[in-house]
Amino acid sequence: xxxxDFLKFSGTTAATAAxxxxxxxxxxxxxEVDYMGHHEGPIPTDKMTYRINPKQGDKVSILGYGWMxxxxxxxxxxxxxxxxxxxxxxxxxxxxxxVNYFDTSPxxxxxxxxxxxxxxxxxxxxxxxxxxxxxxxxNFSPSQYSLEEGIAMFERSLxxxxxxxxxxxLLHSIGGGGMGPVHQRYLDNGLLQWLMEQREAGRIRNLxxxxxxxxxxxxWAMAHHDEYHWDFVQIQANYVDWENEDKGRSGKYLYExxxxxxxPVVIMEPLLGGRLSKVPDHVVAHFKQRxxxxxxASWAFRYIGSKPAVLTVLSGMTYMEHLEDNLRTYSPLxxxxxxxxxxxxEETATLIKSYPTxxxxxxxxxxxxxxxxxxxxxxxxxxKCVNKGNVPESQxxxxxxxxxxxxxxxxxxxxxxxxQANHCIQCRECIPHCPQQIDIPRELQRVDNFVEKLKQGxx
Amino acid sequence: MLKKIxxxxxxxFWVLITWLLVDFTGxxxxxxxWMAKIQFVPALLALNVGALLFVVTLxxxxxxxxxxxxxxxxxxxxxxxxxxxxxxxxxxxxxxSTLRYTILVLVCATLALNVAWIGGLIFPxxxxxxxxxxxxxxxxxLANNGLAAIAEHYNSYAFYEVDVWLKSITALIVxxxxxxxxxxxxxxxxxxWCNTICPVGTLLGLISKKSLHGPVFDLEKCNSxxxxxxxxxxxxxxxxxxxxxxxxxxxxxNCMEKCRQDAMHFGNRSGVVLPSSSGKxxxxxxxxxxxxxxxxxxxxxxxxxxxxxVEPKTTDGGLADIIKKEKPKRKKLITPPGSLSIRNLRxxxxxxxxxxxxxxxxxxxxxxxxxxxxxxxxxxxxxxxxPECNRCSQVxxxxxxxxxxxxxxxxxxxxxxxxxxxxCVPVKDGKPCGLCANKCPAQAIQxxxxxxxxxxxxxxxxxxxxxxxxxxxxxxxxxINEEKCIGCGACENLCPSNPLSAIYVEGHEVHREI
Numbered sequence: 001x002x003x004x005d006f007l008k009f010s011g012t013t014a015a016t017a018a019x020x021x022x023x024x025x026x027x028x029x030x031x032e033v034d035y036m037g038h039h040e041g042p043i044p045t046d047k048m049t050y051r052i053n054p055k056q057g058d059k060v061s062i063l064g065y066g067w068m069x070x071x072x073x074x075x076x077x078x079x080x081x082x083x084x085x086x087x088x089x090x091x092x093x094x095x096x097x098x099v100n101y102f103d104t105s106p107x108x109x110x111x112x113x114x115x116x117x118x119x120x121x122x123x124x125x126x127x128x129x130x131x132x133x134x135x136x137x138x139n140f141s142p143s144q145y146s147l148e149e150g151i152a153m154f155e156r157s158l159x160x161x162x163x164x165x166x167x168x169x170l171l172h173s174i175g176g177g178g179m180g181p182v183h184q185r186y187l188d189n190g191l192l193q194w195l196m197e198q199r200e201a202g203r204i205r206n207l208x209x210x211x212x213x214x215x216x217x218x219x220w221a222m223a224h225h226d227e228y229h230w231d232f233v234q235i236q237a238n239y240v241d242w243e244n245e246d247k248g249r250s251g252k253y254l255y256e257x258x259x260x261x262x263x264p265v266v267i268m269e270p271l272l273g274g275r276l277s278k279v280p281d282h283v284v285a286h287f288k289q290r291x292x293x294x295x296x297a298s299w300a301f302r303y304i305g306s307k308p309a310v311l312t313v314l315s316g317m318t319y320m321e322h323l324e325d326n327l328r329t330y331s332p333l334x335x336x337x338x339x340x341x342x343x344x345x346e347e348t349a350t351l352i353k354s355y356p357t358x359x360x361x362x363x364x365x366x367x368x369x370x371x372x373x374x375x376x377x378x379x380x381x382x383x384k385c386v387n388k389g390n391v392p393e394s395q396x397x398x399x400x401x402x403x404x405x406x407x408x409x410x411x412x413x414x415x416x417x418x419x420q421a422n423h424c425i426q427c428r429e430c431i432p433h434c435p436q437q438i439d440i441p442r443e444l445q446r447v448d449n450f451v452e453k454l455k456q457g458x459x
Numbered sequence: 460m461l462k463k464i465x466x467x468x469x470x471x472f473w474v475l476i477t478w479l480l481v482d483f484t485g486x487x488x489x490x491x492x493w494m495a496k497i498q499f500v501p502a503l504l505a506l507n508v509g510a511l512l513f514v515v516t517l518x519x520x521x522x523x524x525x526x527x528x529x530x531x532x533x534x535x536x537x538x539x540x541x542x543x544x545x546x547x548x549x550x551x552x553x554x555x556s557t558l559r560y561t562i563l564v565l566v567c568a569t570l571a572l573n574v575a576w577i578g579g580l581i582f583p584x585x586x587x588x589x590x591x592x593x594x595x596x597x598x599x600x601l602a603n604n605g606l607a608a609i610a611e612h613y614n615s616y617a618f619y620e621v622d623v624w625l626k627s628i629t630a631l632i633v634x635x636x637x638x639x640x641x642x643x644x645x646x647x648x649x650x651x652w653c654n655t656i657c658p659v660g661t662l663l664g665l666i667s668k669k670s671l672h673g674p675v676f677d678l679e680k681c682n683s684x685x686x687x688x689x690x691x692x693x694x695x696x697x698x699x700x701x702x703x704x705x706x707x708x709x710x711x712x713n714c715m716e717k718c719r720q721d722a723m724h725f726g727n728r729s730g731v732v733l734p735s736s737s738g739k740x741x742x743x744x745x746x747x748x749x750x751x752x753x754x755x756x757x758x759x760x761x762x763x764x765x766x767x768x769v770e771p772k773t774t775d776g777g778l779a780d781i782i783k784k785e786k787p788k789r790k791k792l793i794t795p796p797g798s799l800s801i802r803n804l805r806x807x808x809x810x811x812x813x814x815x816x817x818x819x820x821x822x823x824x825x826x827x828x829x830x831x832x833x834x835x836x837x838x839x840x841x842x843x844x845x846p847e848c849n850r851c852s853q854v855x856x857x858x859x860x861x862x863x864x865x866x867x868x869x870x871x872x873x874x875x876x877x878x879x880x881x882x883c884v885p886v887k888d889g890k891p892c893g894l895c896a897n898k899c900p901a902q903a904i905q906x907x908x909x910x911x912x913x914x915x916x917x918x919x920x921x922x923x924x925x926x927x928x929x930x931x932x933x934x935x936x937x938x939i940n941e942e943k944c945i946g947c948g949a950c951e952n953l954c955p956s957n958p959l960s961a962i963y964v965e966g967h968e969v970h971r972e973i
Contacts, residue, residue, distance in 0.1 A: 080777075099721040111774035318901050364776035371955050372781040402616075413756045415610055418781050424885065425892040433772075445897075456847040 023115045033387070043324055047331040048098030048168070051311050052422050053264050055206060055231055058132060058167070062332045064101035065094050066110045067117045068363065069273075069316030071442055082109060082116050091120035098129040101312045103266075104161070105172055107365075112158035122162055133161055134168035134201055134266075136210065137191070140433070145184050150191040150258035154198070168266075169195065169204045170234055173365075174221070175213030175248065176433050182217055189366035192228070199231075210268065213434035222257050231310060234257055234266040234448035236435075238276060239303045239344040240352055255307060263304045264311040267304050271315065273361025276300045280387045283351055290343075298324075298329040303344050306335040356391075357383040358443050359436045366430040366440060374419040374429060375440055381414040382447050391450070395459050404454050411451065421448035461725055462712030465527055469591035480591040480813060481599040484804040486832045488817065488854050494736025494812060497529065498584035499659045501856035504575065504807045511796055516664060523663045523668040526653055526709040532583035533653055533709065536645035540692055543646055547689035551697050552648075554704055558662045559654070566658040573802070576832045579809035580633070583659055584856075586641075588811030589833065590635040596816050597623050616725040622821055622841065630812070630825040630833050654707045664706030673728045674714055680722035687714035693846075699818075766950040766967050782957035784840040793946060793966035795823060796844070797852030797863040801831070807859035808834040814851035814860060814951055820844060822948070823851060835860075837873070839948030839964065844873075846900040846947065869900065874946025874966040876904070876939045882961035885909055885934040895937050895950035895962050901973075903943035904950060904962075906935035937962060943973060 008233060029451040040230055049062040071090075073083040091102075102121070104113045121131065137159045139150050158164060169194070174182050186192040198204045208230050211218050221230070236257070237251025245248035258265050271277055277297035287296045305313050313330075317323040336344070361377035385391045390410070391401040397403065411420065424444040434440055472494065479491045495501060502510035504571045514525055526533045532970035566578040579585045600623045607618040625631065650874040653660040667673075678701060687695040695707035705728070715723045795814065798804040815823045820842035825833040835851070837844065841873055849868045852860045863871065876895075884892040887907065896904040908914070912923025913933055920933045937950070939962075954960035 029579060107774045108776070109774075110777040138774075144773060264830045290942065368772065368774075368776060368777045368779040370779055372777060373780045405616045412619065417779065422953060423894070423955065425890075425894045426897075427890050433775075455845065 006184075007113065040345070043097055043327045044331045045097050046438065048327070049305070049330055049333040050098075051264075053206070053232070053311055053358060054262075057263075058206075061098050061100045061299075061330070062310070062333055063094075063099050063289050063326050064103055064134075065091070065099055065100060066137040066268070066313035066314040066316035067104035067113045069318045070109055070113065071318050082112050084116060084119060088120045090317065090320060091117075092124045092429060093320065093356045094317075094323060094327075095126050097122050098331065099327070101134065101168075101314075103130060103134040103168075103268075103314050105136040105138045106157055106160075107136075107140065107172070114157055118160050118162040121168065122260050124215055128163060132167035133162065133163060134170065136170040136172035137164055137186075137195070137430050138172040139185050139191075140172070145189060145196065147191050150185075150189065152193065154195075158203075159401055165205060168206045168208065168232060169198075170207075171195075171209035173212050174209050174281075175211045175215075175217040175436055176210055176437075177342060178214045179220060180221055189319065191337055194229070208232040208234060208263075208266070210234035210266075211248075211254065212236065213248055215246070215253075215439055217258070218248065218254065222261065225263070230261075230263050232264045232266055234268055234314075235309075236269045237265075237267055237304055238270055238272060239341075240272070240276065240298055240349045251304075255309065259309045265307070265309045267313045268360055270304045270313050271297055271300045271362060272359075274314075275357065275359075275383065277350060277360060278384065279388060280355060280389065283348075283355075286348065286351060290340075294327075295325050297325060299344060299348075301326060301329045302334060302336055302364075303341065305330060305333045306341070317377040329388070355386055356390070357386045358447075359438050360443075362438060363435060365433045365435055371423055371425055371427070372417050372419055373421070373423055373444070375444070377415045377419065378421050379438075381411055383452075384414075392459065395457070398457075408454055419443070421451065422446070461963055465524070465710070465712055465723065469528045469534045470471075470536070473531050473538075474529055474925050476531045476587075477591055477595065480588055480811075480816060481596045481601065481605075483596075483816060483819060485819070485850055487825070488850075491857075492854060495584070495811070495854070496855035498856060499525070499530075499582055499663070500578070500582045501811070503857035504809065505856065507544065507858075511563070514663075518666045519669055522667040522673045522705060522708055522710045524554070524710045525663060526650075526660060527711050530583050530587075530650045530659070532587040532641070532657075533650070534652060535566070535587065536652065536664050537692070537711070539642050539645040540649050541649075547845055548684070549649055549689055549691055549694055551688045551691070552694045552706060555655045555693075556655050558656075559664075559688045562656060562973060563658045564629060573806040575628075575806055575808055575857075576810050576834055578658065579811075580637070581656055581658065582809050583653075585809035585811035586637050588629060588640060588813055590638050593631045593634040593818050594638070598722060624841070626824040626831070627827060629827045631835065645753075648694060650707075651694075652711055653709065655754050655898035656695055667708070668706050670705060670728060672725060673705050674703055674712075674723055675706060675726045675728060676703070677722040677724060682720055682722070684719070688721065690717045695737075744866070763929050784960065785953075785958040786838050786840055787951075787959055787963040789838075789963070789965055791874070791966040792826070792828070792831075793874045793948075793964055794970075795835060795837060795860050796868045796873050796945075796970065797849070797855075797860040798872045798970070799861065801966075802968070804859050805831045805832055807857050808855075809859075810834050811856070811859055813854050813856065817850045817854045819848060819850060837948070839951040839960075839965070841952075843948035843952040844946075869945065870972050872945050872967060872971045874964045875941040875944040876946070876962050877965055878939060878949050879959075879961050879963070880936075882956040882959060884955055884961065885936055887956070889934065891931075891933060891934065892955060893937065894953055894955060897948045898953050899944075900947060900949060901941045901943050901945045903945070904937045907938050907942070909934040909936045945973065 032422060044292060051062055052059055052060045071083040071086045072080040074083045102117055104117045106114055109116065135151060139145060139153060144150070144153065157166065159333055169188055195207055199207045209221060209234065235251065235254040237255055238449050242251045247356045255265060277295070279296060284296055287299055301313060304310060315324060315326050360376055360383070362376040362380055364376055365456045366375045385407050389399065389408045392400045392403045421444040424441055426441045430440045476494045479487045479494055482488065496507060497510045498512060499514055502514065517525060528704050528817040543810055553645055559659065568575040602622050604620050604623070607620040610616065610618045641652050681701065683698050685698045688698045692711060693707045693709055696714060697705040715725060792801055810825065811969050812825065814835050815825060822837050822842055823835045825839065826836040846869050847865060848865050849865055852863045861936050865893055884890055895905045896906050910922070912922055913928070920928050920930060922928050946966065948964050951960045951964050954962050
C-alpha cells in the first residue's frame with residue numbers, strides 16, 4: 001500500500017465511522033449503526049433497510065429476492081430440477097431476516113420458477129400481506145403474442161403463485177429488438193390496456209416494466225408515462241456500467257430519467273450474474289485492501305443500494321451463503337461515501353473492464369439453444385479462465401502449459417463435448433434473447449478459435 | 460537365482476507393456492514404444508531387422524527366453540498357472556508336432572496371401588493386445604475417471620475424464636474366447652498354447668534347437684525322481700530318457716530350482732546328443748481349425764435414440780436433447796493417415812489394438828469386416844481425426860501405420876467428403892448453417908447459394924434477374940473441393956444434422972498426398 005492509498009484508506013474509514021455515528025439510514029427505524037464487524041456472529045433479523053413506495057406506502061426491503069438462479073438437483077433421469085426443499089429453506093430464511101420482495105417470471109427456470117415461489121411462500125407460514133410478489137408478462141415467443149395468450153399467462157401466474165393479486169407486475173424485458181416487439185406484445189393486441197384495467201381492479205397493485213437494450217424503447221416508455229403511469233421500473237445498474245456511452249446500458253441515464261418522474265427504481269443484475277464478485281485475484285486484493293472483512297459482492301450491493309430512489313435491489317441468491325452475505329450487507333445498509341462511490345465508478349470499473357471477459361450474466365434467456373449448445377456454460381467457463389489467468393495470450397506466456405491444460409480439461413468438465421462452442425452453426429436464433437446484447441455466435445466462434453489454437457498448439 | 464532374474468524381468472516387461480497398451484495419454488509410448496516393436500510378429504511385419512536379429516540371437520544363445528520374458532501372453536499364462544496352487548501339477552507329454560507345424564505353415568501361407576489378421580488371431584502379441592484393449596483398458600479408463608472426479612473435486616487438472624465405450628462387440632467376443640481357451644490350457648497344462656498353437660513359439664522352438672545354452676542334466680547326480688518333469692510347465696522333460704525337448708522349453712528355470720539333487724543346470728548344450736526327433740514339419744494339413752471357423756460374426760449395434768423435437772422456446776434455461784450420431788453406410792473404408800492403403804493395412808496389421816487405444820479422438824475402432832477382421836478402421840460419430848494428432852502412426856509396431864509427422868499428416872488424403880442434400884440444414888430447415896465450411900481444417904468447403912442464379916455483387920446479393928435480395932433470404936450450401944479435402948471428418952462429426960450427418964466421408968483405397 002503506498003502512501004496515497006493509505007491516506008485514502010484511512011480517510012474512508014474515518015468517513016464511514018462518522019457516517020455510522022450519525023446514524024444516517026434510509027427508512028431504517030432504529031437508525032443505529034454500530035454494526036461494523038458484520039461478518040461474525042448471527043445475522044440480525046430486525047435491521048434490514050426498507051424503502052417506501054409512495055404509491056400505497058409499501059415498505060419494501062432493500063434486498064429483493066430474484067427467483068431465477070434457483071438451486072438445482074438431478075432427477076432420476078439425470079435432468080436438472082429445482083431443489084424445492086432447499087428453496088423453501090432459503091425463502092423462509094430470507095423472510096425471517098426481513099426480505100419481503102420476491103421477483104419471478106413465467107419464463108424463469110424452464111418455466112418452473114413461479115410455482116416454486118408459490119410453494120416456498122406458502123410453506124414459509126407468512127401471511128400474504130407480509131410480502132410482495134413481482135412477476136412478469138414474459139410473452140416472448142410470437143406464439144404468445146395474442147391478447148388471449150397474454151391473459152392466460154397472467155391467470156396462470158396467479159394460480160402458480162397461489163394468490164389472487166400481484167403486487168408488482170412487469171412487462172418483461174422491453175427494449176430487445178426495438179419497438180416492434182413492444183407493439184406486437186402489448187400495444188396492438190390491447191394487452192397493456194387490459195393490464196391497466198386489472199390495476200384499476202386491484203388485481204395488479206403496481207404496473208411497470210423491465211428494460212434491456214434499445215434506449216429508444218425506454219425513451220418511448222418515459223415519454224408515455226403520463227398515459228401509462230408506471231408505478232415502478234426495473235433497470236440494470238451497477239458501478240461498472242453506471243456511465244456508458246450506450247444510453248441503454250448506462251445505469252446513470254436510466255436511473256436519472258426515473259428520478260425526474262418520481263418513479264421508484266427496482267435494480268436487477270447489481271452483480272452482473274456474479275461477474276462482479278467472481279473477479280481476478282488482483283481485483284479481489286483491490287477491494288479487500290479497503291475493507292478486508294467485506295465480500296467483493298457487498299461493494300456492488302452497497303453501491304446501488306446507496307442510490308436513494310432505489311426501491312429494492314434484486315439478487316438471485318442460489319446459495320445460503322449468498323443470502324447471508326447480502327443480508328449482512330443490507331442489515332442495515334451502510335451507504336457509500338462520495339469518495340467510495342468515485343473509487344468504484346472510476347478506478348474499479350476501469351480495472352474490471354480491462355479483463356477481456358464476455359458480458360454474459362448466465363441468465364439463460366438464450367437457452368435452450370436448438371442445437372444443444374450450453375451457451376452460458378461456455379461463457380462462464382471462459383470468464384472463469386480469464387479471471388484465473390488461464391487464457392494465455394501466446395505460447396510464450398510463462399504459464400502456457402499449465403493454463404492450456406486447465407482451460408481444455410476444465411472445458412470438458414464444465415461443458416459436455418457435444419454442447420461446446422464448435423457446434424454453433426451461427427443460426428443467430430439466440431441473439432434477440434440476450435438482454436446483454438451479446439453477439440453470441442460471434443463470441444462462441446471467438447472461444448472456439450481460441451480452443452482450436454490451444455489444441456493445435458498454434459496460439 | 461536365474462529364475463529370480465527371469466521372474467523380475469518378466470513381471471517388469473509384462474506390467475510395462477500392459478501399461479503401454481492401456482495408456483491413452485501418449486505418455487507411455489514415448490518411453491516404452493520399443494517394447495511393442497521388439498515383439499516378434501510386429502518386428503517381422505515391419506521388417507525390423509534389428510529387432511529380429513535381437514530375438515533370433517537371444518534364442519540361439521539362451522533358448523526361448525523370449526517366451527518367458529518378452530512375450531506378454533506367455534507371462535500371462537505363467538500368472539494364470541501360478542494361481543493354481545497345486546504341487547507337482549505337470550507331467551511329460553510328447554510334442555504335438557504335426558499340429559504345431561501345420562499351424563505354422565498355414566499361418567505363413569496366410570501371410571503370403573497378404574491377410575495378416577488370420578494369423579493375428581493367434582499371434583501372441585496381438586492376442587494379448589486385444590485382451591487388454593477390450594477387457595483391461597475400459598477398467599483402466601474407469602479408474603482414471605474416478606481419479607478425474609476426485610481431481611475435479613480438488614480443482615486439480617492432474618487427471619481428465621475420457622469416454623469409455625464398447626468399440627466392437629466382435630473384438631470383445633474374440634478376445635474373451637481366446638482368453639478363455641488360453642486360460643483353461645494354462646490352468647491345466649502350463650504352456651500348452653505356446654507349444655501347440657502359437658506359431659511364434661513353434662518358430663522360436665525350431666531356432667532354439669540350435670541354442671547354445673539351456674537346461675542340462677547332470678547324469679551323475681540325477682536320481683530320476685521326476686520332480687523336474689512334474690514342475691515343467693512346458694511338459695518337455697522326459698526323465699526316463701533324460702531328454703529335454705529344447706524346442707518346447709521356455710527357459711523358466713523351474714526344473715533347476717526344484718531339483719533336490721542339484722542335477723539340473725543351465726549350461727552349454729553342445730555336448731547334448733539329440734535323440735531321434737519325434738516329429739517333422741508336415742505339409743499335410745489336419746484341416747481342423749474349429750477355433751477359427753466357429754467365430755460367428757455379430758452385427759455391430761447402432762444405438763438409435765428416439766427423436767425428440769425441440770418445442771418453440773417460451774421459457775428460459777434447460778438444454779435441448781441431442782440425438783446421437785449414427786454411422787453412415789460408407790462404400791469405402793477409411794484408414795488412418797500413414798496406413799498408405801487398405802491393402803497395406805490388411806497385409807501388415809496383426810490387430811493388436813494399440814492404435815485403437817491410443818486414439819484420443821475416439822475415431823479408430825476394430826473392423827467387423829471379414830477381410831480385415833479387428834484391424835483398425837475410422838468412423839466419425841464420436842470425434843474426428845484432429846489435425847494436431849498423429850498418435851496412431853507413432854505407436855504402430857508393425858508398419859501397418861507408418862510414422863507421419865503432423866505436417867505430413869495434414870497433407871494426406873485418406874478420403875473425401877460427400878454432401879447429402881436432403882439432410883443439410885439450409886435445405887431441410889431453411890436455416891443458415893455453414894459449420895462444416897467453418898470448421899474444415901483444409902479449407903476444402905465453400906458456401907454457395909442454394910438458389911440458382913443467385914450471386915454476390917460487392918456487398919449485395921442479387922438473384923438471377925439481377926434484382927437485389929436481402930442477405931437473410933440467401934441460403935448457402937456447402938460445396939466440396941475434393942482435391943483439397945483430406946477426409947479428416949471434422950465436417951461429418953460436427954454437422955448439426957442428426958442422427959445422420961448431411962456431409963460424410965468416403966475412404967480412399969490408396970491414400971494420396973495433396
